[in-house]
Amino acid sequence: MAASLNEKVRKTVNESKILVVGAGGIGCELLKNLVLTGFTDIEVIDLDTIDVSNLNRQFLFRKEHVGKSKAQVAKESAQKFNPDAKIISYHDSIMSPDYGVDFFQKFKVVMNALDNRAARNHVNRMCLAADIPLIESGTAGYLGQVTVIKKGLTECYECQPKPTQKTFPGCTIRNTPSEPIHCIVWAKHLFKINFIYVYIYHCFLSQLFGEEDPDQDVSPDTEDPELAGEAGQSALQTDAKDDAVGGIKRQSTRMWAMETGYNPKKLFNKLFKDDIKYLLSMETLWKKRRPPTPLDLDHLPTSDINSASESAGIRDQKLWTIQECADVFSNCLPKLKAELSQQGEGGMLVWDKDDESAMDFVTAVANIRAYIFGIQKKTRFDIKSMAGNIIPAIATTNAIIAGLLVMEGLKILTGNIDKCRTVYLNRQPNPRKKLLVPCILDKPNPKCYVCSAKPEVTVILNTQKITVKVLEEKIIKGQLNMVAPDVEIDDGKGR
Template identity: 55%
Template sequence: MGKNTVPCVLNNDLKTQIMKAKILVVGAGGIGCEILKNLSLSGFQDIEIIDLDTIDVSNLNRQFLFRKEHVGKSKAVVARESILTFNSTINVKAYHDSIFNPEYGVNFFKQFSLILNALDNRAARNHVNRMCLAADIPLIESGTAGYSGQVELIKKGVTQCYECQPKSQQRSFPGCTIRNTPSEPVHCIVWAKHLFNQLFGEEDPDQEVSPDTEDPELKKDGTFTETESGNVKRTSTRQWAQEIKYDPEKLFNKFFQDDIKYLLSMENLWKTRKPPVPISWEKSIKQVDGSSDKEIANSVDMQIWSLSKCSQVFADTVSILKEELGTIAGNIIPAIATANALIAGLVVLYAFRVLQDEFQKCPAIYLRQKSVYSRVILATDNDLQKANPNCYVCSSKPLVNVFVNVNNMTVNEFENEILKNTLNMVAPDVILDGKGVVVISSEAGETEVNNNKKLSELGIIDGSILKADDFLQSYELTININHYEAKEKDDPLFKFIANPAELKAKQDGVENGTAVKMDDDSKKESSNENEDDDDNDLVFVDNDFPQASSSKRRKLNPSVEDDDLILLEELVD
């Protein structure tokens, strides 16, 4: 065992396993840095690190392998250099790259004894999950959000996989509803969130807030004519705001007057809806609304603001945020260094167990904030979670039922929205079963002619079966196509169901064998805008991991008599 390590607390068998093990750490961020420090100080001799990112100044408060002088450099490369200073005898390899790169195929994964995920997005987690299943290498998955966190072992044939339980998606809405016809309070909140990002956060062209001239409703009959205020172009909101130096009055007039006037010129939108009323800065700020500024029940927290007060708050907020543009954190819940350290400690303790084939001693473990209801901050499931026999990833014959309008959806949309964004394939090949038609090929250019064809033009109709194959992930999926027509504008473009029992229940409820009714849960599963969760630790623990098992729920809501913190000896025994 290398010098500078503390091997004396480990038994001989474990020491031998540690010396022999080759470990891949995916992600060298908050948790990744802690894991790498623990691995190197525990005597691991063969470590590989992959991370696509470079070091940002905002990482320095918790990613302790990085210093100020490293800002702008590769995380993987600097993490390697830093752990070599703890123990120079380690064989460490760094890849400044994405784990999605086809170079990291099944054979790459097969060389490792164990993979440790320290990622921050679901797409990459799903991908590593599939690669580990294909390579039959155990994976320890982990994550934190603020004071909460989780560690889970994923081992083919022993535990459930990362995708066994449907994850609740952040509910998303068609962009044109948000931009043109928000009708529920939540639409306005999403609009405001998008506006914030366009002005002060991470700019994203998909989150433009100006009117959407691509709204399908506009095309129903005729066109709309541009009014004098029709000078509102879908240029970058950020660029425009910078040009006008974040002048609050100009911003206000654009969002609440000019854009609204422009929307009113889209006459089709208002045939069945109440049209919005434009508000100008001048009028709004002068408006005195005596009745609505009153305090409710003398509470300082509950007041109805008048229009003038709202406008003033808008202007004040813009001015404050404009000054602090450079320091606004991306996440509302800050990453907590101690939570990362605790979780990374548990990851390496579980790694010890996995190396000794003690899988049964690795039930999922949860870190949560101590509260008045519970003194437990670390809780485990009683047992390993069993695989879902209907999992469309790890079952022996993965299958999904996809509900889609075969006359409207193009092959290109099918590939991007459904196969890649939703079913998380990377480079799928798809054939129409029984007909030998190659619908999608992963070879560049081979099926380009199909891209803009509707599915039905290629003979894909209700009842068709597609065979999708992702060579990189060694993953084959049977897709049963069900024709479905959205009834409401806000209905999802498509949905999918993996569990045949759920499918049967839905079909029983179908009238005249036509479209399947969409319920709220199924809307959550299917989404054409569901990439929101990328790099978002905020929703991770609640939404990204499989639903808590009943044992977890019991553990997470223990009565006050329950034991305090799980003792660490229990975990290291």
């Protein structure tokens, strides 16, 4: 490819220092394209390590690389295409304070090959602060896009609000699921969280293996607005009465699970029989809904309506019966228990879609709960996609987008930024029979609090109730995406 460039462009390419952020699906293709185009001064940064699931599309990696740094292996593999290229790799987060404005100012162009919004926001802001052109990219299945961001000339990444990830009310997840995703979210919560204090004799069994987060409790919710307080108050009164006579022991879920040895039968019957019976006692919930059906591990249905009868096909694409789900659940528990014990006291497991036992656990639990509530069950493949918020990556899409990244980069480096475009890759040709649709770059949004000439934002809140900590964590970091904010209280004391 480098041979097709004229001498002036080749010289510019050879002398230009490029930063590649991300060494995954797009990043691998991009690094390969850059060295073949003639770029010889490249730095690449990625926090991740290589997983087996990456190998079907991240072609700079091989089986022997599994577990190693993506950035380091991508560097070594890309250099084989051009041994004269000088590539520096960082196995680190681009959001680390080590990579400040001075770091970004070293480069002629920054190219994003990221898969998460937080890092994209950060790189966008750093490039604006350093006044360095940024080429942003992304793919979703067969779809993809590339755009150029230049301070004062184009929209920045945050000029327009991005759609937020869909969330679900806790009472829907815990009491009245109606869609497969509700059961999948519940199953993930069950896996992930521990040390929620619960009444173990009144079906408040919560999470087993992960870290504490009270917002992700899986026990029946007695504060469900639909109950109008009646069933909830009744339950609490019953709990208090039983506690008074010593009928209830208050302890963490993990401690209770450990004391039972993560006994599959006890856990199964608590989750899918006792808890469901407790939900059924909240009669208000079922006046206009199909009530759930409790299950007992010793008396499972021999057949179920939602299961596919055929046994052909790979395991991930087969719809498991309830008996199969129960067997998987029982088999996963000792494996996960063993993994947890290896972490030592206070250890935890992090749910990972690529961990076989964790994925099997969530698939089995989600489908059992779906059956109980009369919801269609899903295959392991479907649940993996939904639980991991995954749109399956496609190698050809990554390759096309990586090629467009380099082409837009060449325009910038040759002084033709006015010819840069936002390019969309469609799933099907448009009426003009084109898969790639270029569009004029949008102008900056004058109201953008990130890139406008006077960047500021007004937040209205109740200063009598909110704490500075909540302001920092929930609003400034959570909503405004700042990494290390500094808050000054206007009290005349300079705090």
